[in-house]
Amino acid sequence: MSNADTIDLYGTLAEDATLTIRRLLPGPIDRIWSYLTDSDLRRQWLAAGEMDLVADAPFTFTWRNSELTDPPGTPPEGSTGENIMECRIVEVDPPKKLTFSWNGTGDVTFEMEPMGDEILLTVTHRRIAEKTAQLAIGPGWHAHLDLLAGRLRGLEPEPFWDCWTRLRGDYARRFSA
Template sequence: MSPDSGVAAHGVLIEPTTLRIQRVLPGTVERVWAYLTDGELRRKWLAAGDMVLQAGAPFELVWRNDELSAQPSQRPQGFSDEHRMKSRIVAVDPPRHLVFAWGEQGTGEVAFDLEQQGDKVLLTIVHRRVPDRDALLKVSAGWHTHLDTLEAVLSGEYAGPFWPRWLQLRDEYDARHPR
């Protein structure tokens, strides 16, 4: 990401339990939208899983973060090779706006907004109602690392090992987020 893009490199808390993170990505809104909503494309940077783009529709995200890099790395303690989360679509306005519940209980919510800016796209993610500080650190480092991966995929570049970057970012967010 270009330092002159006006977009902060790290996510910021806009409320005590709400993280906003942005990226300026190469391509068109339609291409980035496909990487958000098509399960096969989404698995290259975040998590697999089919979505029916209709408010109220259930879906499941399947994370396999070890597969996001050709270079193996040590997975942190407490993480398995696969994580599944059932969820549902809250709102959808293709190809610019998607909101889904974070988990089956819907205790959190994630909104994605896309805005074309010349030959690039501003992607804004707002993750609301993160339940506690530990989850906030994991979510912050997670979105940041996954977005780094998406940016690399869209640019045709190598993203680097997932887990070492995630651990580094968790520590950075620990220093950035108030206690």
């Protein structure tokens, strides 16, 4: 059994409105760090935005989810072509840890731990209090991390929006249980 067989791909939601989701990714750790911090690489799986990697530095994330895969799939009703969010670096410890504010309502931490030739990436998103936000953010991180894992492995991803829509149903069932 490989390390990947022991990682649950679905995020968990703790009582304090904290989502934790993990992925085992092909290393080395510096490669993964680049996909987290370099705007050109990050826009291939999440969002663009230049970062000055020092505490308290502001940056802007720009999501263009319909450009992540070809075809993009069917966006949910009300989805816009672009989403922009102002963030701020909270903590940076290259290449192991990066924490940034999330639109002033919480924060996100990426932590990496080597596991043989692979890297365990743990994403922790704190203070997602509203149920509607939980049901957007949970499947969002899941779909984006699946896309990252696929990109790192050279795999063709499924259409982003179709993946997100499928996962939204899964998360609605999991988070209501």
